[in-house]
Amino acid sequence: MIQNTSFAYTPSEDESEKASNSYVMSLIAIMVGLPLPILNLLATFIFFIANRKATYFVRWHCMQALLSQLSLLVINSVLFWWTVAVVFQNETADNRYFAYLAIALTFNLVEFIVTIYTAIQTRKGKHITWWFYSDLTNSICSER
Numbered sequence: 802m803i804q805n806t807s808f809a810y811t812p813s814e815d816e817s818e819k820a821s822n823s824y825v826m827s828l829i830a831i832m833v834g835l836p837l838p839i840l841n842l843l844a845t846f847i848f849f850i851a852n853r854k855a856t857y858f859v860r861w862h863c864m865q866a867l868l869s870q871l872s873l874l875v876i877n878s879v880l881f882w883w884t885v886a887v888v889f890q891n892e893t894a895d896n897r898y899f900a901y902l903a904i905a906l907t908f909n910l911v912e913f914i915v916t917i918y919t920a921i922q923t924r925k926g927k928h929i930t931w932w933f934y935s936d937l938t939n940s941i942c943s944e945r
Contacts, residue, residue, distance in 0.1 A: 812858040820862035821924035838877035845870040
C-alpha cells in the first residue's frame, strides 16, 4: 500500500518539515472536524494552497495528502448523511448500513495509521508513495 522510494534529490530539513506537516495537518483536521468531513478537506486544501509555490517535494506530498482527504470526504460524507437519515428520518439501520460503517471505519483507521507513518518518514526526508494516490499525484503535480 505504501512504498519508500527515492526522490530526484535529497530534500532539505525545511522541505522535509513542510512535507511532513501536510500529513500532520490532515490528522489534526480529522480530529477537529470529525463530524463534518468537509473540514478535513478544507484544512488540507488551504495548506496545499499555502505551499503551492514550494519545492516539488513539498508540493508533491501536499497533493498526495489532499487526494487522500478527497477520498475520505466521499466515504465519510456518505456515512454521515446515511447516519443522519437513520437517526432523524426513521430509516432502518440494516446490514448494508453496518457493513458500510465497518468499511468506512476500517478505511479511516488504515488511512490514519498510514498518514502517521508517512508524516514520520517524510520528516526524515524519505519519499513515501501511496498506492493509487501516488500515480494521481504524479499526473497532477509537475516539477516546475
